[in-house]
Amino acid sequence: MKINKSKLAEELDIDRRTIDKYLKGFVPKRKREKPSKIDEYYEIIAALLSEGSKQVFYYRRVLWQYLKDNHGLQCSDSAFRAYIARTPEFRAYFEEEKWIASPKGVVRYETPPGKQAQLDWKESILFETKDGEQVEVNVAVLLLSHSRFHAFHLSVSKSQRVLLSFLTETFEAFGGVPDEIVTDNMKTVMDEARTEYFAGKVNPKFAQSAKDFGFKVRPCIAGRSRTKGKVESTMKLLDEIHAYQGQLTLEELHQFVQDLCNRINHELHQGTGKIPIFEFRKEKNLLQ
Numbered sequence: 001m002k003i004n005k006s007k008l009a010e011e012l013d014i015d016r017r018t019i020d021k022y023l024k025g026f027v028p029k030r031k032r033e034k035p036s037k038i039d040e041y042y043e044i045i046a047a048l049l050s051e052g053s054k055q056v057f058y059y060r061r062v063l064w065q066y067l068k069d070n071h072g073l074q075c076s077d078s079a080f081r082a083y084i085a086r087t088p089e090f091r092a093y094f095e096e097e098k099w100i101a102s103p104k105g106v107v108r109y110e111t112p113p114g115k116q117a118q119l120d121w122k123e124s125i126l127f128e129t130k131d132g133e134q135v136e137v138n139v140a141v142l143l144l145s146h147s148r149f150h151a152f153h154l155s156v157s158k159s160q161r162v163l164l165s166f167l168t169e170t171f172e173a174f175g176g177v178p179d180e181i182v183t184d185n186m187k188t189v190m191d192e193a194r195t196e197y198f199a200g201k202v203n204p205k206f207a208q209s210a211k212d213f214g215f216k217v218r219p220c221i222a223g224r225s226r227t228k229g230k231v232e233s234t235m236k237l238l239d240e241i242h243a244y245q246g247q248l249t250l251e252e253l254h255q256f257v258q259d260l261c262n263r264i265n266h267e268l269h270q271g272t273g274k275i276p277i278f279e280f281r282k283e284k285n286l287l288q
Helices: 005-012 016-023 037-048 060-071 077-085 088-095 160-174 204-213 225-232 235-244 250-266 276-286
Strands: 116-128 134-144 150-155 180-183 190-192 216-219
Touching (some): 037 060, 037 077, 060 077, 116 225, 116 235, 134 225, 150 160, 150 250, 250 276
């Protein structure tokens, strides 16, 4: 059937040459191709994600933050994620399984202000310093359950003396003490682990410190770390340390951990939709 291009163009109110172009198979591009401003960081990203790099990036967010802090990247987290997703060689890096999948989630519960804090360690992080020294470090974390306000402490030891010193300094910084602390069955806290059928036995020295401070010790049932899920979710944030493998001295790593804590406290918390530092200012008045 012969098509009357002139008549069709008149009915559609467009040029007949446009009709001719489409009849010959023209397909319009869905979007205008333009270079991304992230393209200028391609070589830097490729070097950071290369097999020869000591640095490890467990999450796209960590890489985005690293480029912002050290290379002046200026773009949103979502734009950066999209760039990585459409760049096959970078996408493949993050599709590799670098960590164990977390267990199935449970319903989050909220606690009143001043009621509870959760305590945990990010343990046995093997870190290579700028000088090439291999050192195993740990990060103690105390989190106020209501405000989600964090305190971090980097240490090469997990001794009871270090733990009690951390709690003392943190309570002084908070200006008060919560009613209870939820913890796992770490040896510096528990002599015998709590189980489903046994209340456990708190270490006498830690129990005395808890009595002096005025908080109750609430150990989790062994194997149920989700009981202190608020502080557990913080552990993956500390994986950002691996982005600085071979880049920092031990003293600089200590400062980085404190800067990371400060940044987390000033960012919007995805679970509560609030900023921890502002919520802490309300909660601190209700601490002991």
